[in-house]
């Protein structure tokens with residue numbers, strides 16, 4: 146079969162890398178892909194939002210299955226467009242993608258189907274939102290309603306930060322349409338983890354869990370980013386907790402979307418907090434997580450494409466996972482998540498060990514050199530017999546390609562190591 150991956154980042158590189166291993170796949174394409182993804186797929190220069198051209202390409206090249214990386218085309222209806230054209234796509238309709246596209250929709254769905262999440266209220270009026278903040282006090286969390294590339298969330302420890310955050314979201318129009326409506330929600334405390342599942346209607350097939358690192362700097366300091374690294378498994382989250390999250394969160398969400406006439410097909414991502422009262426939802430996404438995918442797929446021993454085909458037929462696949470630990474660390478441009486330079490030369494990528502998995506996020510090739518071309522530049526994943534072994538190996542790999550133009554966190558997985566130390 147022929148498979149098309151839509152997107153160009155590190156997550157899409159990992160999806161393409163995994164798809165390329167499937168004995169079912171004859172030809173693999175990526176649109177637009179990247180110089181890095183070109184190592185595993187044929188890249189075609191079509192924008193992720195150009196549905197007409199993407200569908201025309203899929204027909205011309207007899208694409209049997211399309212996988213979508215980013216949320217934007219899903220929320221904008223690429224799933225519906227492909228379906229209408231008779232093309233198979235593992236991604237939700239626009240109506241189902243609202244679970245990520247609108248925080249207030251996701252919140253209302255959770256409320257209706259008794260899915261545990263933070264208490265919340267929705268506001269379109271600045272004054273009313275401000276009054277509510279004073280009523281409930283800090284710490285508190287503010288979220289732009291629409292898509293904001295992971296940056297529309299303000300976790301405010303103080304009233305001052307909350308007031309400032311509200312102003313940024315609603316008044317300064319930093320998030321344009323996304324901030325016209327704001328969700329204000331209870332601050333949840335606990336251990337965060339990411340649970341993704343292959344979903345088709347009511348069928349939910351959970352993947353191995355991972356933990357992301359959102360803050361830019363070591364010890365979880367600095368601003369929130371798109372994610373600086375991840376690891377899997379997350380042993381401080383017990384299997385019983387994961388089972389509870391599947392039963393009380395992911396399955397009811399999938400069933401609720403069916404009930405609402407918006408059945409979901411694709412990857413449903415639950416960002417969860419393990420609170421004293423059990424796992425609660427921080428957010429849903431309608432796609433694979435980035436960078437979680439870059440550590441979860443390397444642990445999957447089964448054929449991803451076969452599994453997706455089964456799921457789309459309503460068959461539950463048996464997934465096999467390695468017990469080894471995957472650690473993936475992002476190399477980012479200095480300045481990220483603020484402003485940064487592009488076109489900076491990186492160290493030698495071809496000198497990496499063959500045991501290191503290299504996923505390009507924002508790079509560009511120039512002759513034999515690799516240049517930075519984005520905030521998150523690349524990610525290296527290693528599998529190890531322990532978290533420490535995997536992380537040490539990743540850190541060595543990245544030290545060898547680091548330059549003054551880029552930085553990375555050396556402490557990916559620190560919460561797991563701290564939990565382990567506490568237990569011992």
Ligand code: AMP
Pocket residue numbers: 263286295296298300330331332333334337359369416427428
């Ligand atoms: P999000 O973009 O929704 O994933 O939010 C970014 C980060 O903000 C999350 O990964 C959490 O660390 C934090 N966050 C979001 N909502 C809450 C909440 N209700 N309580 C505590 N932290 C939160």
Ligand code: GLY
Pocket residue numbers: 295357371372430433434435436437
């Ligand atoms: N890692 C969080 C996300 O993909 O949104």
